[in-house]
Amino acid sequence: MMATYLRLCWEFFKTGLFAIGGGMATLPFLTNIGETTGWYTQTELMNMLAVSESTPGPIGINMATYVGFTVGGVPGAILATLSEVAPSIIIILIIAVMLKKFRDSKYVNNAFYGLRPASTGLIGAACVSVILEVLTCIRVASADGSLLNSFEMTGGSLLNLRGLILAAVLLVLTNWVKPTKNLHPIVFIGLSAVVGVVFGFAGV
Amino acid sequence: MKKLLELFWTFAKMGAMTFGGGYAMLPILQREVVENKHWATEEELTDYFAIGQCTPGIIAVNTATFIGQKYMGVAGGIAATLGVVFPSLVIISILAGLITNFAHLTWVQNAFAGIQVCVCVLIFNAVRKLWKKSVVDKRTCVIFLLVLAGGIFLDLSPVWYVIAAAVAGIVLKNLEVKAV
Numbered sequence: 324m325m326a327t328y329l330r331l332c333w334e335f336f337k338t339g340l341f342a343i344g345g346g347m348a349t350l351p352f353l354t355n356i357g358e359t360t361g362w363y364t365q366t367e368l369m370n371m372l373a374v375s376e377s378t379p380g381p382i383g384i385n386m387a388t389y390v391g392f393t394v395g396g397v398p399g400a401i402l403a404t405l406s407e408v409a410p411s412i413i414i415i416l417i418i419a420v421m422l423k424k425f426r427d428s429k430y431v432n433n434a435f436y437g438l439r440p441a442s443t444g445l446i447g448a449a450c451v452s453v454i455l456e457v458l459t460c461i462r463v464a465s466a467d468g469s470l471l472n473s474f475e476m477t478g479g480s481l482l483n484l485r486g487l488i489l490a491a492v493l494l495v496l497t498n499w500v501k502p503t504k505n506l507h508p509i510v511f512i513g514l515s516a517v518v519g520v521v522f523g524f525a526g527v
Numbered sequence: 528m529k530k531l532l533e534l535f536w537t538f539a540k541m542g543a544m545t546f547g548g549g550y551a552m553l554p555i556l557q558r559e560v561v562e563n564k565h566w567a568t569e570e571e572l573t574d575y576f577a578i579g580q581c582t583p584g585i586i587a588v589n590t591a592t593f594i595g596q597k598y599m600g601v602a603g604g605i606a607a608t609l610g611v612v613f614p615s616l617v618i619i620s621i622l623a624g625l626i627t628n629f630a631h632l633t634w635v636q637n638a639f640a641g642i643q644v645c646v647c648v649l650i651f652n653a654v655r656k657l658w659k660k661s662v663v664d665k666r667t668c669v670i671f672l673l674v675l676a677g678g679i680f681l682d683l684s685p686v687w688y689v690i691a692a693a694v695a696g697i698v699l700k701n702l703e704v705k706a707v
Contacts, residue, residue: 341689345586347653351678351685358682366643373642374622376649379543380615381552383585388612388619400620404612411584415592416604418578426578430697435581437696438689439661440671443654445685447671448678450650457643465682472682486644493648498655507546511645519641520634 324395328402330360331394335387335406340414344442346375346383349407351445353390354452358465362394365456377509383407458486489518531606534595537564538610543618545587552587556594566598587611666699 338352350372357363363371371393375385384404391403418425425431452463460477493511496503503510519525541559545552553576560566567575572594579589588608595607629635662668674688 337686339584341583341686343581343583343689344657345580347650347657349585350650355684369643369646370626370639372650373639373646374619374626376646378615378618378622379546380618381542381545381585381587381611384542384588384612384615385619388615389623392620392623397620400616400623404616408584408588408608408612411582411588412592412604412608414582414584415579415589416596416601418582419593419596419604422574422578426574429700433697433700434693435696436667436700437670437692437694439581439657440667441674441688441692441695443657443661444671444674445678445688446650446657447654447675450647450654451675451679453650454647457647463679470681470683472680489641489644490648493645494651497648497652508645508649509546511648512642515641515645516638517641519639519644520637522641523637524640524644525633525636526640 328395328399331391331399332402332406334360335391335403336409338387339407340410342383342442343438344446346381346386347446348442349383349386351449353386354449356390363390365453367393369453369457373512377512458483458490485522485524489515530599531602534599534603534606535610535613538591538595538607539613542587542611543614552590556590560594567594571597670695 342348371389387407392400575593591607592604596604
């Protein structure tokens, strides 16, 4: 158990140090942790993300707490969260001392010119694998020792039609319909839960 | 000590009131920190928030550390941060325990299967929003596409992309200066 706790601290310290751009930026890191440690599946992570979006508190912290709890109960939750915020505290305390220098630094600004699109790309990749998982029967699998991911089909139909219809409706409601697009995500999460129950989305 | 507790408690309240992460927190911060407590001015808060967005970590935590540090030094930074994360720790631990107990029920599984579709859309929307701010020209578009493809097809820790992108940003901007 001790080894698990130490690994948990290390993985979340890395996440806190390299995830740039807020809570959602931790998602690619959390996906990676799940894949390399086997602590949780992609589907479980999605459920954690949904709960994190629907409860008070910053999403990134909620997800760290949830993953930590899943791995090691309450001590795991505390360790994961504290490890994730530790790099932030250290970095911000350093920056606070030289605030003006940091803001005007050419190197910092140039680095962020490259970092911002990369962070978006990482979240985009996580988004693709999540969409494949939920809406199709194609899975991304990381083979041991190989740099290339492989893609495999699971049983069932290629596309989850009911899921795709719900996704299309939600996409329109959250982006292009004026009265609904500024509603809090929790409204859409609640709506989807009801649709899932009414139409038996899990298929069990 | 009393001041540290006040910092902790104020930020704990803000953490509990925030739904949906850093961006939702800004208006609450303005009211509490600037108008009620006078721990920072409006301009300082805007600065902190801007830097909090582009430094590693959670935006809400970064901003809290800044404000706490300004008010009470290092101890203040730590107290404010612990305050922000405290409600999450309590609420999520309770919920996670509950959900584990009910996860086997059919209707709970159906509800989560529906919610997963919604999460796909929410992540996609987050990418769309970030895209507008981060992909500003052809070169940033190339970086985005390279990282996207790498993230999908390669089994590599995200850490490497972050390091490579920071170096690429500095190199590209330096070449630009030389070319002019």
